[in-house]
Amino acid sequence: MKNQIKTQGRQIIATAMVLALFGLAGGLLVGVIYEATAEQVAENQRRAMLANLNQLLQTDRYDNDLLASQITLPADERLGQKQASPAYIARLHDEVTAVIFSVIAPDGYSGAIKLLVCINADGTLNGVRVVQHRETPGLGDLIETARSKWIFSFDGKSLDNPDAKGWKVKRDGGVFDQFTGATITPRAVVKAVHQCLLYFDRNKKQWQVASSK
């Protein structure tokens, strides 16, 4: 009986040791794979961001390294950002040609809509793109370029064109189309882009400082 208990005890210890070894080996493997892929993941993210930026700004509009031009802006309500956010400064022959902001429209139908907003040095919009959202397929997702041309309606617009009253969807007396049965999403995006234009305008000096670097 004593021997049987001893044998069982040894078996339990051996099993526990084998399990512990497997756990250790698994942990090590995950660590090694993470190390091996971290660089690739960072490079993929870099490329994806550059592709997003290049959708907004033609490559002949800048000759600097756009990703390296990133500055960090403090949290600001006009950008919809509760935390510091990045902006990218495009330059051609050392002159600022455009600034690309990361903007959040907080009041989409299903929450935050993340945008990139590209404003030319003269204050006109070069373009707007949605980079992340949870709006309803077939209704709110018409803000995507793959689903409709609506987002291009910002191209060339500025703080004066239209005036402040026009920076609304048509339903609210502005110039921007809403979608059939879905006004909340476009209303949120129009408001966020307008706020970003105001932010750009109020902080003009900052872009001039950035240009002299």
Ligand SMILES: Cc1cc2nc3c(=O)[nH]c(=O)nc-3n(C[C@H](O)[C@H](O)[C@H](O)COP(=O)(O)O)c2cc1C
């Ligand atoms: C299931 C469901 C999903 C909806 N998704 C959206 C959406 O993604 N974006 C949006 O603006 N409205 C969405 N709506 C409609 C809104 O509730 C709201 O009625 C509409 O935005 C108001 O626009 P309207 O005044 O043109 O009807 C959705 C409604 C339902 C029932």
